[in-house]
Amino acid sequence: MGVGMKNRIYIVGIGPGREEMMTGEALHALEEADMIVGYTTYLRLLGERFRAKEQISTPMRREEERCRICFEEAEKGKTVALVCSGDAGIYGMASLMFEIGRAYPQTELFVVAGVTAASSGAAVLGAPLGHDFCAVSLSDLLTPWETIERRLLAAVEGDFVIVLYNPSSHKRKDYLKKACGILLRGMEESRACGYVENIGREGTRAEVCTLGELQDREVNMFTTVFIGNAASEIIDGRLVTKRGYRHGGETVI
Amino acid sequence: MGVGMKNRIYIVGIGPGREEMMTGEALHALEEADMIVGYTTYLRLLGERFRAKEQISTPMRREEERCRICFEEAEKGKTVALVCSGDAGIYGMASLMFEIGRAYPQTELFVVAGVTAASSGAAVLGAPLGHDFCAVSLSDLLTPWETIERRLLAAVEGDFVIVLYNPSSHKRKDYLKKACGILLRGMEESRACGYVENIGREGTRAEVCTLGELQDREVNMFTTVFIGNAASEIIDGRLVTKRGYRHGGETVI
Numbered sequence: 001m002g003v004g005m006k007n008r009i010y011i012v013g014i015g016p017g018r019e020e021m022m023t024g025e026a027l028h029a030l031e032e033a034d035m036i037v038g039y040t041t042y043l044r045l046l047g048e049r050f051r052a053k054e055q056i057s058t059p060m061r062r063e064e065e066r067c068r069i070c071f072e073e074a075e076k077g078k079t080v081a082l083v084c085s086g087d088a089g090i091y092g093m094a095s096l097m098f099e100i101g102r103a104y105p106q107t108e109l110f111v112v113a114g115v116t117a118a119s120s121g122a123a124v125l126g127a128p129l130g131h132d133f134c135a136v137s138l139s140d141l142l143t144p145w146e147t148i149e150r151r152l153l154a155a156v157e158g159d160f161v162i163v164l165y166n167p168s169s170h171k172r173k174d175y176l177k178k179a180c181g182i183l184l185r186g187m188e189e190s191r192a193c194g195y196v197e198n199i200g201r202e203g204t205r206a207e208v209c210t211l212g213e214l215q216d217r218e219v220n221m222f223t224t225v226f227i228g229n230a231a232s233e234i235i236d237g238r239l240v241t242k243r244g245y246r247h248g249g250e251t252v253i
Numbered sequence: 254m255g256v257g258m259k260n261r262i263y264i265v266g267i268g269p270g271r272e273e274m275m276t277g278e279a280l281h282a283l284e285e286a287d288m289i290v291g292y293t294t295y296l297r298l299l300g301e302r303f304r305a306k307e308q309i310s311t312p313m314r315r316e317e318e319r320c321r322i323c324f325e326e327a328e329k330g331k332t333v334a335l336v337c338s339g340d341a342g343i344y345g346m347a348s349l350m351f352e353i354g355r356a357y358p359q360t361e362l363f364v365v366a367g368v369t370a371a372s373s374g375a376a377v378l379g380a381p382l383g384h385d386f387c388a389v390s391l392s393d394l395l396t397p398w399e400t401i402e403r404r405l406l407a408a409v410e411g412d413f414v415i416v417l418y419n420p421s422s423h424k425r426k427d428y429l430k431k432a433c434g435i436l437l438r439g440m441e442e443s444r445a446c447g448y449v450e451n452i453g454r455e456g457t458r459a460e461v462c463t464l465g466e467l468q469d470r471e472v473n474m475f476t477t478v479f480i481g482n483a484a485s486e487i488i489d490g491r492l493v494t495k496r497g498y499r500h501g502g503e504t505v506i
Contacts, residue, residue, distance in 0.1 A: 089381070090372065102488060119266070127342045
């Protein structure tokens with residue numbers, strides 16, 4: 001089979017939810033696809049527009065199976081789109097697809113970037129990511145908790161703004177509290193924070209608070225949490241991290 | 254003036270360049286705006302579509318002036334869109350706008366998220382951001398180099414994938430080399446890396462290499478650099494960071 005004849009799979013980041021927050025490139029990949037594969041909730045987010053396409057949905061935690069389905073369908077000659085929420089590469093399916101893809105050299109993978117929760121959540125809260133930041137997932141399904149703890153401490157050491165993905169789930173209700181406890185070893189309780197639930201979906205809810213307050217908040221699995229750095233402030237109810245402009249005589253971060 | 258009557262400024266992330274990589278929301282904000290303000294290069298990237306709108310472009314390093322223009326035009330009753338490349342909040346203008354906005358309480362700010370270079374560059378390279386990562390800007394215009402160094406060392410300590418923004422400029426040609434030198438204190442020369450020039454624009458060029466090789470590469474100011482973590486690999490020419498799936502007996506990162 002010639003290079004131009006390879007099967008195609010698009011790994012598509014659909015952003016936080018509403019179609020308005022998808023890129024044109026993502027919409028075109030879905031339009032071009034013969035088949036759309038994804039976690040049930042994400043297929044539902046796509047709404048009516050692509051309902052006429054052949055669709056396969058698989059439940060959560062069946063990521064490897066979902067990837068194999070894509071390759072098997074592509075081998076039949078179909079153009080497949082695998083949808084991920086947010087960005088396809090950030091805690092998305094892209095890396096697993098490249099790993100599994102070693103066994104399917106006749107299929108070419110195209111990653112279509114999308115707006116990740118760090119960006120879309122920050123836009124709702126104000127401008128928390130105005131300077132260097134890091135993203136840490138609190139899910140210990142695939143990462144030992146010791147690694148998560150080490151990363152949180154390194155983030156404090158580096159004075160990074162921190163974005164927490166997967167801060168909670170049915171089985172991990174107290175993980176945000178645990179994470180805040182670790183951060184408080186090196187941060188004041190007054191550190192400016194914020195969180196957003198259901199970004200870009202119905203029932204979006206944003207809150208700003210201090211790290212001390214955050215420790216006792218209950219958040220759900222559709223929440224993204226932001227911990228400011230030393231230059232973050234709450235300005236008129238918005239979480240803002242200063243870039244270092246406008247600090248004539250003051251310490252520049 | 255009632256709440257519903259406030260002046261509006263949209264701070265719009267237009268993604269890496271091509272209109273296809275903008276969200277619908279960003280396009281709608283630009284359509285709604287009476288006036289578009291931005292750095293000359295970004296206005297040019299918008300192309301023909303919005304050329305009929307009133308536009309004000311300001312050169313680089315005049316960020317504060319650019320912000321004040323937005324507020325002054327909004328006070329005249331115009332709806333203003335301030336464009337930023339990538340995401341409006343990540344090394345974009347959003348945080349400075351909120352700071353300056355304290356003096357303009359009658360104007361409301363709306364941040365429109367976009368696809369940042371971490372996402373769009375990662376999509377070109379493969380899937381380097383499959384796990385926890387951090388973004389560090391190598392520009393020391395507003396940040397002391399000691400802070401940048403401290404963040405790079407913290408990123409190594411946390412085994413984060415690292416995305417370097419602003420790795421070079423006319424005056425800072427050797428900063429990537431300096432940064433690699435710092436990283437090599439805690440990383441092997443064989444660490445998998447990659448970089449992308451002109452993401453989403455004409456002349457996109459992606460390279461994968463080792464950290465040892467990266468140290469001697471010359472990159473320009475339109476380049477985004479990715480340093481893998483301990484679980485990153487080059488698979489068929491793509492930079493991939495494994496999430497921890499498929500590692501039965503092996504160490505899970």
